[in-house]
Structure formats: structure tokens, C-alpha cells
Amino acid sequence: MSTAKVALVSGAGQGIGRGIALQLAKDGFDVAVADLTFQEEKARGVVAEIEALGRRAIFVAADVSKKEDVVAAVDAAATQLGGFDVIVNNAGIAQVKPILDVTAEELDKIFSINVNSVVFGIQAAADKFIELGVKGKIISAASIASIKGFPILGAYSASKFAVRGLTQVAAQELAPKGITVNAYAPGIVGTGMWDLIDEKLSEINGKPRGQNLKENVESIALGRIETPEDVANVVSFLASEKADYVTGQVLLVDGGMLYN
Numbered sequence: 636m637s638t639a640k641v642a643l644v645s646g647a648g649q650g651i652g653r654g655i656a657l658q659l660a661k662d663g664f665d666v667a668v669a670d671l672t673f674q675e676e677k678a679r680g681v682v683a684e685i686e687a688l689g690r691r692a693i694f695v696a697a698d699v700s701k702k703e704d705v706v707a708a709v710d711a712a713a714t715q716l717g718g719f720d721v722i723v724n725n726a727g728i729a730q731v732k733p734i735l736d737v738t739a740e741e742l743d744k745i746f747s748i749n750v751n752s753v754v755f756g757i758q759a760a761a762d763k764f765i766e767l768g769v770k771g772k773i774i775s776a777a778s779i780a781s782i783k784g785f786p787i788l789g790a791y792s793a794s795k796f797a798v799r800g801l802t803q804v805a806a807q808e809l810a811p812k813g814i815t816v817n818a819y820a821p822g823i824v825g826t827g828m829w830d831l832i833d834e835k836l837s838e839i840n841g842k843p844r845g846q847n848l849k850e851n852v853e854s855i856a857l858g859r860i861e862t863p864e865d866v867a868n869v870v871s872f873l874a875s876e877k878a879d880y881v882t883g884q885v886l887l888v889d890g891g892m893l894y895n
């Protein structure tokens with residue numbers, strides 16, 4: 636049995652989740668790479684990258700909008716990797732629509748994937764930490780859109796404000812168990828999500844493809860687009876003992892877009 640700590644990262648088949656999974660492996664964690672079934676090939680690639688770093692990893696198929704999937708994923712990580720110390724509720728989707736056009740179905744979808752998933756992740760991880768007697772860490776994906784509402788990202792912004800609220804509540808409720816609850820708030824990260832946002836914004840405002848991304852990146856004080864590794868470095872801190880006295884926080888990692 637390995638003595639390494641164990642982390643589960645959702646949405647780890649690509650983008651920010653993949654970056655976090657690899658960084659946590661470099662930090663010495665064994666990692667459960669969770670994603671939707673259609674992402675299995677990519678996710679198994681991430682598993683192989685982690686194994687090449689000398690750590691253990693498994694792929695877990697999970698739709699995080701379903702509580703039973705999240706509970707089963709946490710169980711699989713604990714059973715197959717021999718412990719459970721950190722959950723990163725990273726999976727999420729964007730929707731790019733003026734608020735007047737958002738449908739009830741779209742609202743249900745984005746809240747079930749971006750918000751319900753975080754509740755389920757908090758519940759499943761906390762139950763496992765308590766069962767194992769672990770002072771674990773719960774870390775979730777917020778966004779600059781959890782601090783400031785972004786036009787045309789109304790439902791998305793609302794879902795990320797909810798993640799911030801849940802983080803503050805769970806931190807207070809779980810502190811007596813020694814469990815910390817925090818979130819990371821990236822800015823403009825060059826992943827599939829921003830490819831989609833740029834494409835949909837182009838359809839809405841007629842700017843050429845790439846122009847909306849370029850203008851947003853120009854507003855970043857540090858002058859470059861964010862990488863998954865920039866985000867993963869902050870999650871690495873939140874998952875470490877160095878963050879033992881940090882809870883209920885949403886940590887901006889945006890290269891200088893918002894200031895608190």
C-alpha cells in the first residue's frame with residue numbers, strides 16, 4: 636500500500652483539470668482522473684502522464700452533475716489508491732448568451748454541472764474524510780466571474796457566484812472537523828472553454844474569431860494569457876500543508892484583472 640496522499644480531480648481529461656492533476660502528481664499525490672465517459676481516451680492519456688511521473692493514477696468515469704457518480708468516484712479513488720485527502724471540484728461548462736435569451740433548460744444544465752456538482756463533491760469528500768479520520772481539503776473552480784458579473788456570461792457568472800457562496804458556507808460548517816474548503820478564481824485561460832467563448836461571442840458581436848480573446852487578454856495587467864499551469868500552481872498551494880490555516884477563500888489567479 637502506497638503512503639502517498641490521494642487527490643481526485645474532476646474534468647481532468649483536458650484543460651485546467653489536466654494541469655492540476657499533473658501538478659498534484661508532481662507534488663507527490665496519487666491521482667484519480669475523473670471525467671465524462673466520452674473523454675476516456677484523453678483522461679487515460681493524463682493517467683499515463685501521471686504514471687510517467689512515478690505516481691499512481693486511475694481514470695474514473697463520472698458525470699459530476701449526478702450525486703451517485705461523484706460518491707462512486709470518491710469511493711473508487713479511496714479504495715483503489717488507498718486513501719483520500721483532497722478533492723478538486725474542477726469540472727464546469729460555460730454558456731455564452733445574453734441574459735434575455737437564456738432558457739430554463741440552459742439554466743438547469745449549467746447549475747447542475749457547475750453548482751450541484753460542487754455540493755455533491757463537498758458532501759462526498761467530507762463523508763469520506765470523516766470515515767477515514769482525515770483532515771482533508773476541498774478545492775473548487777470559481778472564476779473572476781464569481782467576483783464580478785460578466786455580460787453575455789450571465790448564467791455562468793451566477794453559477795460561479797454560487798460556488799463562492801458554497802465555499803464560504805462549507806468552510807464554516809466543516810471547520811470543526813478540520814476540513815478546509817477553498818476555491819480558485821482563474822481569469823482568461825487558454826483552454827477549450829475559451830475557444831468556445833470566443834466562437835460564440837463572435838457570432839453575437841460580429842468580431843472576427845480570436846478578436847474577443849485578444850481584447851480580453853489585452854486587459855490583463857501581466858500582459859499574457861493564463862495557462863493551466865498558472866492555475867495549477869495555486870491549487871498546489873491550496874492542496875498543501877502550507878494552506879492549513881486558509882479556509883473559506885476564493886483565491887484570484889488572473890494575472891491582474893480584478894483586485895480585492
Ligand SMILES: NC(=O)C1=CN([C@@H]2O[C@H](COP(=O)(O)OP(=O)(O)OC[C@H]3O[C@@H](n4cnc5c(N)ncnc54)[C@H](O)[C@@H]3O)[C@@H](O)[C@H]2O)C=CC1
Binds near residue numbers: 646649698726
Ligand atoms: N478557461 C477559463 O478561462 C476559465 C475556466 N474556469 C473554470 O475552470 C474549470 C475548468 O475549465 P477549463 O479547463 O477551461 O474547461 P474545459 O472545457 O477545457 O474542460 C472542462 C472539463 O470538464 C469536463 N466536464 C464537463 N462537464 C462535466 C460533467 N458533467 N462531469 C464531469 N466532467 C465534466 C469536460 O469533459 C472537460 O474535460 C471550469 O469549472 C471553468 O468554469 C474559471 C475561470 C476561467
Ligand SMILES: CC(=O)C(C)=O
Binds near residue numbers: 778
Ligand atoms: C471562463 C471564465 O470564467 C471567464 C470569466 O472567462
